[in-house]
Amino acid sequence: MEEQKKRSIPVLPWMRDPLDLTLFQQIPLHTLPSLHPKLKLSLENMGISNLFPVQVAVWQETVGPGKFHRDLCVNSPTGSGKTLAYALPIVQLLSTRVVTCLRALVVVPTRDLAFQVKRVFDAIASPLGLRVGLAAGQSSVADEISELVYSPECEFGISYDPEEVAFRVRRRLRSKVDILVATPGRLMDHINTTKGFTLEHLQYLVVDETDRLLREAYQSWLPAVLESVQLNEDNTFEPSDSFLPCSMGVLTTRRRCGVERGFKDKPYPRLAKIVLSATITQDPGRLVQLELHHPLFLRAGPMRYRLPENLQSFKLICERKVKPLYLVALLKSLEGEKCIIFTKSVESTHRLCKLLNCFGDLQIDIKEYSGLQHQRVRSKTLNNFRKGEFQVLVSSDAMTRGMDVEGVRNVINYDMPKYVKTYVHRAGRTARAGHTGRCFTLMSNDEVRQFKKLMQKAEASSCPEHIIQSSLIEALHPTYESALKKFKEKISKARKKAND
Numbered sequence: 001m002e003e004q005k006k007r008s009i010p011v012l013p014w015m016r017d018p019l020d021l022t023l024f025q026q027i028p029l030h031t032l033p034s035l036h037p038k039l040k041l042s043l044e045n046m047g048i049s050n051l052f053p054v055q056v057a058v059w060q061e062t063v064g065p066g067k068f069h070r071d072l073c074v075n076s077p078t079g080s081g082k083t084l085a086y087a088l089p090i091v092q093l094l095s096t097r098v099v100t101c102l103r104a105l106v107v108v109p110t111r112d113l114a115f116q117v118k119r120v121f122d123a124i125a126s127p128l129g130l131r132v133g134l135a136a137g138q139s140s141v142a143d144e145i146s147e148l149v150y151s152p153e154c155e156f157g158i159s160y161d162p163e164e165v166a167f168r169v170r171r172r173l174r175s176k177v178d179i180l181v182a183t184p185g186r187l188m189d190h191i192n193t194t195k196g197f198t199l200e201h202l203q204y205l206v207v208d209e210t211d212r213l214l215r216e217a218y219q220s221w222l223p224a225v226l227e228s229v230q231l232n233e234d235n236t237f238e239p240s241d242s243f244l245p246c247s248m249g250v251l252t253t254r255r256r257c258g259v260e261r262g263f264k265d266k267p268y269p270r271l272a273k274i275v276l277s278a279t280i281t282q283d284p285g286r287l288v289q290l291e292l293h294h295p296l297f298l299r300a301g302p303m304r305y306r307l308p309e310n311l312q313s314f315k316l317i318c319e320r321k322v323k324p325l326y327l328v329a330l331l332k333s334l335e336g337e338k339c340i341i342f343t344k345s346v347e348s349t350h351r352l353c354k355l356l357n358c359f360g361d362l363q364i365d366i367k368e369y370s371g372l373q374h375q376r377v378r379s380k381t382l383n384n385f386r387k388g389e390f391q392v393l394v395s396s397d398a399m400t401r402g403m404d405v406e407g408v409r410n411v412i413n414y415d416m417p418k419y420v421k422t423y424v425h426r427a428g429r430t431a432r433a434g435h436t437g438r439c440f441t442l443m444s445n446d447e448v449r450q451f452k453k454l455m456q457k458a459e460a461s462s463c464p465e466h467i468i469q470s471s472l473i474e475a476l477h478p479t480y481e482s483a484l485k486k487f488k489e490k491i492s493k494a495r496k497k498a499n500d
């Protein structure tokens with residue numbers, strides 16, 4: 001019956017025949033055919049000497065023999081290196097451009113993730129003279145605009161020569177960046193209101209964390225992007241072109257050709273796309289919005305959800321009312337290792353962080369990261385966590401998608417995730433790039449069955465119980481009681497202050 005139900009879920013035909021990423025091996029940089037020497041050097045400066053399997057596969061389908069004839073849909077585990085998998089080919093393919101225009105757009109769901117992706121592009125694109133922009137609301141709209149498009153005020157002196165004015169108007173529309181990393185909200189602001197911001201030269205579109213971005217439509221950013229690009233699809237791109245401007249200074253963008261499979265039709269210009277996630281949606285209704293061209297599905301193994309190879313998962317069973325006590329005992333046993341604790345909501349994150357900070361003798365610096373905070377505070381906290389200024393971050397699910405913090409050895413699910421996708425993204429903050437990591441999930445006895453089911457979906461064959469010595473729990477009881485008292489006092493003081 002269950003099997004029948006599974007089979008009846010409609011899947012798009014191209015998803016039934018994926019290219020298996022587990023068949024690809026890591027390869028040393030020097031064996032990668034046609035890798036630009038400056039790109040190789042940048043990667044070496046980043047401490048990278050091999051390409052990960054997903055990076056090899058995407059390279060082959062874009063720069064390599066596949067020549068980007070098909071759009072790519074990549075489903076690869078957290079921490080497997082998806083960012084460089086798309087950044088490398090895009091930078092290599094744009095390395096021959098002569099004039100700066102906005103040719104590649106990368107859309108990500110959150111601002112902190114946008115910063116992170118931009119840093120990766122900066123490291124590899126700048127040595128090739130490519131400029132990377134950020135549209136994620138990191139600064140005022142005016143400052144952001146001045147970073148993205150040439151300002152007419154700077155370029156316009158008084159001129160009465162109509163030809164010169166026309167030339168300047170065209171120049172005015174030029175972008176300052178070749179590659180833009182954007183969140184949907186700010187992207188829409190620029191599409192709708194920024195003079196001179198245009199997607200007419202766009203050749204590559206990347207949608208990172210695709211399932212999240214498709215689920216939350218964000219003012220219909222996707223149709224808006226596709227529409228702005230389609231308006232100008234009047235030329236075709238051949239890989240040998242070197243993006244020369246025509247003599248009058250008007251830029252014509254030559255896009256890649258698309259031909260419908262099985263039809264001897266005229267080729268048509270298209271925007272080449274890469275969409276990615278560790279938990280890609282299979283919902284045809286959602287995927288169809290991406291208007292993928294003859295898509296190639298790249299997936300790591302047969303299962304829809306896959307956890308990092310070097311991740312160990314544990315369950316920690318305890319009664320609900322003593323969960324904080326078990327958490328403190330666990331933190332103590334981790335001896336100051338870098339750790340992220342996930343809760344079910346922004347309110348729980350705030351409360352838990354406050355409570356943990358009432359444990360006077362814990363001697364672990366603990367900070368909060370949640371959607372309740374101002375973005376500036378959040379980004380600062382994240383930076384300090386990256387620098388190792390404190391060891392434990394309590395977070396809501398704002399942190400789950402894509403964030404890469406070096407040295408996180410443990411993830412703790414203080415509240416058990418409801419969905420396997422959430423487990424995959426939370427747990428995936430550790431055991432990244434081949435490193436080892438552990439994920440502990442606290443649960444009560446009545447949640448054990450539900451957790452088992454969830455783990456089966458993630459192909460996790462074993463999830464042993466993590467036992468905390470009862471003597472440790474008993475020893476912590478008095479501290480817990482006084483922490484609780486302190487916490488309640490703090491809360492009532494805060495309430496009183498708010499009512500005054």
Ligand SMILES: Nc1ncnc2c1ncn2[C@@H]1O[C@H](COP(=O)(O)OP(=O)(O)OP(=O)(O)O)[C@@H](O)[C@H]1O
Nearest residue numbers: 048050051052078079080081082083278402404433
């Ligand atoms: N070839 C490589 N060699 C060594 N480290 C690498 C390589 N490629 C990427 N990394 C590192 O691996 C880590 C994870 O990469 P990345 O953030 O791109 O993963 P991801 O697959 O996008 O994960 P998520 O699904 O969580 O977003 C980063 O710290 C990155 O610097």
